[in-house]
Amino acid sequence: MDNILEIRNLKKDFGDFALKDISFSLEKGYIMGFIGPNGAGKSTTIKLIMNLIRRDAGEIEVFGLDNREHELTVKERIGFVYDESHYYEELTINEMKRIIARFYKQWDDSIFNKYLREFGLQPDKKIKNLSKGMKMKFSLAAAISHNAELIIMDEPTSGLDPIFRNEILDILRDLLQDENKGVLFSTHITTDLDKAADYITFIHNGELVLTGSKESIIEKYGVVKGGQELLDRDTRKEFLGMRETGFGFEALTGNVERVRKLFGGSVIIERPSLEDIMLYTVRGSANA
Amino acid sequence: MLNLVLKDILIQKKSFLIALIYSVFLFAIFSNEVFREAVYIMGTVAIAYIMVVTSNAYDDKYKSEIIVNSLPVKRKSVVLSKYLAAAVFVAVGLIVVGTVGAVIIIAGIPLPVRYINLYDTVFALSLVALLASLYYPLYFRFGYALSRMINMVLFLALFFGPSALVGYVRQNADYGTAQQLAVCLQDFPSWALGTSVLAAVMLLTVVSALISLKIYETKDF
Incomplete structure (x- = not known):
């Protein structure tokens, strides 16, 4: 079984909102678009995968390992990008990079520097002086410089112009040249996925509406x-x-x-x- | 875990400069009879306190706990690193204030300063351990803003509490008992008193850390 991510009967109740019985899986080598309107439960699901919030019930396996039992091993192999930067903005790109890099055994400075050049990011620039798009590119560079096998992105394209969005999608497609990697990509801008995604999972009001390959969905x-x-x-x-x-x-x-x-x-x-x-x-x- | 402590240092390089400037003023302002003896302790506690609060303020401002907890790090390490960071900040305070004091003496600046000693070190460490033990569970439970408010109240209570208590005892208790107690404490050897206080503070710190761990383990971000 080559599922890089498998979610079974996932539940989380917040009182005013609940994630109800979500199940889906992602195979190696593919991009899954995770769609739904604002407030559907996309971020909640992603936070549950990252163990930022505690699930009430269900199972989450990343690389075939339980995400809580094997938290360190799993997170070592995940790259994450969130809709906001959450980095210490008084620091420069290089200073922030040095902090993050220490946490990963597999961190590779040459990959990071390559992306900085590609993205036109200056390492001595403070994060607070970057535009939203540039911050997102920095987040992306930080997420994919430790040879992560699963890239999880929560609304990475929201608030960005189409040119930026396209660039990010191109990078994801490049990454997927390596067939051992997978991408879970949440968005409410579905046109991004028409081009990039192989699989789609759609949730609404905390419930799973559909999940499957994009082709089969569009045919059905x-x-x-x-x-x-x-x-x-x-x-x-x-x-x-x-x-x-x-x-x-x-x-x-x-x-x-x-x-x-x-x-x-x-x-x-x-x-x-x-x-x-x-x-x-x-x-x-x-x-x- | 050391990476997390290092992170708390690297995000606030400005605090080192503030600590240095603060120390210089400290010796100039608190050179009178009353404060002279306590100047190293006051300086160290203040610097450690500022650094603890500043690192948490940055975490709060950018919601960086989301990033920290997405890295390959256990929540247990996040909590314990905060306690360890407080100890490191005490060391920073001691070094900065101690050095400034020594420089004043060596340079012959006419201020009534003595060198820093072991008593200052132990006292400052115990005081910060006490404050951190009260502060961190509140911080992990209620977040930065609210915990700071509660902490302020605690801080004031710690400052004015003892004198209010003494005043109360003077007014209400019969003088004999109070005097007896004072004599009793005087008879107690100072090393024994110091050791018991240190042991009590250490115990409090362990209990506080256990409570913080419990709180943080089930926290949702």
């Missing part, structure tokens, strides 16, 4: 367009989420085959984007 799901006259109480139930206009409707189905049988040629079925899947699902659960 479809955006259905048709006239109002096709909708009745029974046919409405076929859809996960719907938008109605005066003329007709657009809706998401999780079973293209079934819809095709049901409506035949009277509807148009289009390939959905990840954004379609997310938007319609969230809308559907709001109406339900």
